[in-house]
Amino acid sequence: MRPDLKIIEQWIKPGSHVLDLGCGDGTLLDYLQREKRATGFGLEINQDHITTCMGRGVSVIEQNLDTQGLGNFEDHTFDTVLMTQALQAVRRPDMVLDEMMRVGREGIVTFPNFAYWRLRWYLMRRGRMPESETLPYKWYNTPNIHLCTFKDFEALCYRKGFRILTRTVVDGEHQDRWLSRLWPNMLGQIAIYRITREDS
């Protein structure tokens, strides 16, 4: 399993009801179902991923976050709502976060950090939109339409009154490195945030 999923998995209590936004081929949900007696759904739009999920027994709903939102889920339905590497690709990340916190008690979000020093260096040196292993696209064909930095994300959470329970900073291979913990916004490539509503 991908190292970031391994980290996330530790935060899910046994028997949790989980919603995975952009669940991919269902690896994490499958694992959570088998190892943690978790229940729940994955939302996905990639057709091959949907088929794979169905074949492995992961409940998957074909649903586009941008056009359909999460309106079909009632308030406080899930223990945890997951979104790995998709926040930067949705049309309104702020509204998706609102929805995540409406339907779930806790949210777990991962996204690439645009303030990572290599990207800053790339932009400074070449004056062009950075490309990297974690952002392997051109500016015109990238699915990532709302790139942000760790600081930006945390400012948004603060403004919305979401409490950050944990932040784990990892590198491009999703490994936890002591250096990136030291100065995350400069040295961290990907962060895994666990957030909750201030009032809960």
Add this chain to the structure above:
Amino acid sequence: MHDPLPTDSVGIVTPQTLHFDTPITLACNRTLESYDLVIETYGELNADASNAVLICHALSGHHHAAGYHSKEDRKPGWWDSCIGPGKPIDTNRFFVVSLNNLGGCHGSTGPGSTNPQTGQPYGPDFPVITVRDWVHSQALLADRLGIECWAAVVGGSLGGMQALQWSLDYPDRLRHAVVIASTPRLSAQNIAFNEVARQAITSDREFHDGRYYEYNTLPRRGLMLARMVGHITYLSDASMGEKFGRELRDQAYKFGYDAEFQVESYLRYQGERFSESFDANTYLLMTKALDYFDPAYEHDNDLAKALRGACCEFLVLSFSTDWRFTPARSEELVNAMISARCKVSYAEIDAPWGHDAFLIPTPRYTAIFEAYMDRVAREAGA
């Protein structure tokens, strides 16, 4: 005609008639003292009877879902594209049962059968049957076949409604329900189309209040019109356009009322053929069963409440151009299932053929169906 038969066909199949002489009480509070069900089966039931799949038919369907009745058969069963060796419902792994529902006109007891009390055909005296009644009779059929729990109950359209009803009435007797191109209840527009179809039949001079058997005649014209209306709603504008466009049978307009456009003669041909093989009273009965279907009705119109007792897993599929039972209707069902905490997977298949798309294989439809049924088979140890 088919010599040799296709290798992925279940081959030559023979229907069986099962007689039930324990009375069955129906939703309308009437009782059938005894009745017949005609079934076909494909594949082998395994030792622990865990690999059985029930196929529920749609409005004009019957027991002949796959294979051929003889080598001279021009067409295989109505769902041959999905049932057979190596097909999504793989008969090398599953024991497949399909039946003609009660009230049908292909051998099961229905309006055309002899009423033992009068010695005449039932005709309009045959009780109106509901989806729940069908599911009840199918449960009795399962008992007869020694099937305690279906690996899956599968159906499209009206068949999907039966699969859904199974999950509510016999939650412990199925592990999966596959609901394709269906809806949790008909809309007013759906009911309106059914009413036009019924009016076409009942206003035919040969209908004789449903006692046409005694007059030795058939309301062919009415049944043909009913089928034509239905047929239009099963296709999409695009698929009709692609098939016929505005093509004329002859080169020029004739300024008359004969069938001039190809689509007109196609509809007439389909309607006529249907009126020769289908019973008008059965058509009335089946459309009524469609209209009445509404599992939320008994639960304060709250579908999620109705679904709370269901414990099987669901696969719900819809088709993008289906305007008879739109994807939105399937989503309504899926949302209720989510709310009821059912295990459900859902996909909308992009296909141009309207409601009929559930009978036509497309790569994505086949891939999903295959992946899902493969998993059902693995669970069943098949």
